[in-house]
Amino acid sequence: MTRRLMEGSEAMAEAAVASGCRFFAGYPMTPFTELLEHLARRLPEVGGVCINAESELEAVGMAWGALATGARAATGSTGQGLSLMQESFSEITLAELPLVVFNMARGQSDYFQATRGGGHGDYRHIVLAPMDIAEAVELTQLAFHLADRWRNPVLVYGDYLLAHTAEAVDVSPMTFAPLPPKDWAVDGSLGGTSRSRTVSSLGVGKVNRPGGGIPAHFEAVVPKQAAITAEEVRVETGFLDDAQHVVVAFGTPAKFVRYVVGQLRAEGVHVGFVRPISLWPFPYEAVAAAAEGVRSVMVFEINGGQMVDDVRIGVQGKAPVVSIGGISTDGSGFGVGPLLDVEVIRGRVEAVVSGQEVPA
């Protein structure tokens, strides 16, 4: 094992390469840009391709084509660029292509976009939210595995802090359970054989092997969501035994929250935390269990209040749910604002614990 000091963007790019990703297309946008830059340098070195696409619409289209050949492929942007890709996200899910998407988000305001999807139709993407670079390296590799396992897109939710801070990490390839062969992929070899293949979101095959048609295809793909929900929930919890208050947080802010909760515990405050690692499927059961008998469930997220909806679903009215996060950014609108600070978070948690209003 060799550890090297790397920015998160570089580490995630290396993790993608280690996963066997051989195609990437993207369009620069802060704080996603460095991921694109690293892949533009690295992919050709390993026989892959990285294209500076003319827009995010084409970036996802190019990844679609690469995926259809059976290659491991990815795209990414910030939430804004992902907004442009939504038509493709929805349809690529119905085409059952194993896309990996990186949202190097400008904060946490893309929670709804990531977990509900901004596109049309009944689709879900598995969403993995690393809290630091070491975890991002693991979750990036897991993302490629899960995408192939479920033939369903997986979104990795990063952010400015993850993209631009450096940690010493080891990026060696991880091993996962074996996957079935990609016999659905097209390689051009079956033309004229009456066995030619079609990769399509419409579920329509050839006239000699028509498949079930569009409604049957939708009905066949959508139930995967229940299977994924049953098997792919990932969550970290801490200090929940005898907790009277629980704080729920995801992504890089969750690492701050975890630290604050640890500090308060050391001082005898009965507080615990829940950190959803998979945002979809959301760890409703873990939240429900944590909410049992507590005086409050706090939600710290750096947005106007999005994950709090899922926390409420999980809590099911068993305890008051209190938002202690908020919108916070630097002057550029891209970066880290004053809320992402241990003292500030601590102040907000203490306020709720002592029954005060959360300071604005």
Place this chain on the structure above:
Amino acid sequence: MTAERSIVPTGSPPASAHRVAELTPDLLLTEEHQMCPGCGEPLALRVLLDTLSQLGVAQRTVAVMGIGCYTSFSGTMDLDLVQALHGRAPSVATGVKRMLPDRVVFTMQGDGDMVNEGLQEVVHTAARGESVTAVLLNNGVFGETGGHMTATSVIGQRTKNTLEGRDAEYHGHPIRIGDLLATLDGSAYVARGSVHNAGAVARTKRMVRRAFESQLRGEGFSFVEILTMCPTGWFVPTAEGPGYMDDTLGQVHTMGELKARPGGGPSDHASGALAPEARPGGGPSDHASGALAPEARPGGGPEGGVGR
């Protein structure tokens, strides 16, 4: 005034008919299509599939399909195929080709798909010199949605949203996409054919062949635009489709080879069908005027020479 109408059943051949030859392309899985009577798109499909068979590349070809009436061909072509979204076939084809560089990759798109929804896709794919062949079925309308104006509809053309005819002042001007793509350094072969009569079909077939040969030589982006009849979307009787096309679309989107690299295959030159010297290198300057000089159209547009 009473008009006599009779309905001719076309579901099966008339009793007196008998088959004298089997001419179904090898790469068609069925003899049937789901298009309107008089539609030009099945003719263009046939031209394409016959060419791929003759080039012997069917078992190393990937088709990428757009969304329009021709999307129903996705199920009838015996080719490995990726169905793209409306407008998005060029980017999808790019991803396919970059992962499978030794395969033949082509797109099939309509004018609505390519020139409206996905214009920047095809322009950038051409500019990158992506080694794919784009086949445009240009009928000057959104056929599938019921006959609406597209970016290639000609001035005066009546569509469901240009009821009094396309008016340049109000609706803008048509885009001659082939001419536009020919100006880009990344495009190697650009031609515009048609399927409105047998001669045009024969010429178009040679264009399609030359486009794929250009791809096989790795010259860059190749493009064949094929004007196709859409009597339904033009609101003209089926039998008048070819004539209407000749008089309207064919006058603006004139037939001919717009660009070919000088190194084109000798066999084609020998045929004399498409004079390569008409546009040696087909540089941007040829197109800067935006108008097609008559000499740029060897063999003439629809008005001349197509019957050869």
